Amino acid sequence: MGLEVVILFVALSYVLGSPTPQPYDTIVIGLGSAGTTAASTLARAGKRVLALEAQDRIGGRVNTVPFGDGLVEVGAEWIHGTQHSRVYDLAIANNVTLMSQDSEFEAYRSDGTTSDAQLVKELMMYCLEVADTPSEEQEALGHYITRKLNVYLQEKHPKILENQDFMDSFLKFMNFIINSYEATNDWNDVSAYTKYESLEGNQHMSWHRYGYKTFFDILLDKYNNGPGLPTLEIKLNTEVTKVTWPQDPKENVIVTTKDGTTYTANNVIVTISLGVLKERYTTLFSPELPQKKITAIDKLTMGVLDKIIVSFEKRWWGDALLDFFLLWRPEDLKDLPKDDWITKIGGISMPMGSNNTLTLWLNGDVAKLVETLPEEDVKSKVVELLRRFMGHKYTIPEPTGMIRSTWFTNPFTRGSYTYDNLDVPNHPTARSDLEAPLLDSAMKPRVLFAGEATNEKHFGTVHGASETGYREAMRLLPNDSNV
Ligand SMILES: Cc1cc2nc3c(=O)[nH]c(=O)nc-3n(C[C@H](O)[C@H](O)[C@H](O)COP(=O)(O)OP(=O)(O)OC[C@H]3O[C@@H](n4cnc5c(N)ncnc54)[C@H](O)[C@@H]3O)c2cc1C
């Protein structure tokens, strides 16, 4: 072909919307927060990008679905912190009005009586503050919090320390709250000694009726009927099974999908979760990963956090935005089968995107178990739980619908997010080893790694995942790119 013909052909295929000719500049694997940030950053800088996503939707561990009289979040729900948050900043820059979820609290005991909500809240806030201040020592988070709480109570409320029943039920409740932050089974599985840092500012900013999915629309320039990004090609329902990377700087990276199709690019950014990497790293990469990265994949852990979201004909709990605290009394636990999973539920919240729904939170082993239980069994247990705690105050009808998350069963997440387990302080470079790109013989990065697990300070969050996508995009762009 003569040059004019080539130009005509390229122009025509662009106009007709045909696929970009290979090789691509970059292939991004996975379109969660990290992958969508990486792909859109590169595409906005003019790079030709192919994004391959195994599921039938964009968002990964963010999943906004219509439910009740509005929207609910099956995955991430809040923006945790507003200072230097890529997520918050992007929302504000696009005139999205976020709302702070300033819930009021009601506290109930498992015999249906109410507990002192102000006291429970005061102690909870104190414990969360402790949790947010890393310990100087290598110790388990539960021990650390309990130790500090005892000192606090000695000073402020010495009488409470003598009330063994209250202390037992409060510590069980607090264990639940910590597990709901950490996606863990027990607060003593978490290291109090950690590099994790919260962003400053409000920890519970909600996308309410916009839905967290709006973050992805903004990134991809689809928000408010935006035109999208012309040099970004997206393929959904496309599971990657192999990444073959070269030592020779003149060769391409080859990405193979489940149906046997291959795509080539100069480099590839892998954003799949730690849970999926654990399951697949031996077959996913050719040649195999360096030992340091394998050790990191091995030593870090993926936690599980799930939601059961139920809808009702109409709200039965009044107009306030509430959190319900559920305090199990030691004696009521004796009457129930020891493995009854409802005894592991300690709190209920209200989605801000829907007015007639409630969210029950599950973590760790109980979350994994409930993912496998039949729909009707779960629903009847939920009603049993609500009526046991709140049935004296409210008349609680049958739910009209239910959605459950299945983040552990999902083969493309295999869990909810990572936490720092007790062994992580002994492997202080694990997250940076996971981040390190694979280089060719000319020391050029060819396989790059993003995703929340690769963020030392902000793992387990949407903003943290987005930071890693931006980080890897910038590794590939010239230093003076203005994106
Ligand atoms: C229940 C729950 C509540 C949460 N609450 C909050 C919250 O309130 N605030 C907050 O900041 N964070 C929260 N998080 C954490 C947050 O959702 C995650 O940290 C973040 O979304 C992870 O983004 P990521 O891009 O690293 O990974 P992912 O979102 O998992 O993206 C990876 C993508 O890769 C795809 N993929 C996997 N394997 C393949 C393959 N072989 N081929 C192609 N594609 C593949 C997956 O389908 C997925 O879309 C919550 C998470 C859960 C589960």
Ligand SMILES: *[C@@H]1O[C@H](CO)[C@@H](O)[C@H](O)[C@H]1NC(C)=O
């Ligand atoms: C946001 O609102 C301001 C003021 O009304 C306007 O100037 C700006 O263009 C808007 N930005 C977007 C992205 O819509």
Ligand SMILES: *[C@@H]1O[C@H](CO)[C@@H](O)[C@H](O)[C@H]1NC(C)=O
């Ligand atoms: C939901 O409830 C809030 C508070 O009562 C109200 O402001 C809002 O308009 C309601 N939204 C819908 C769609 O019913």
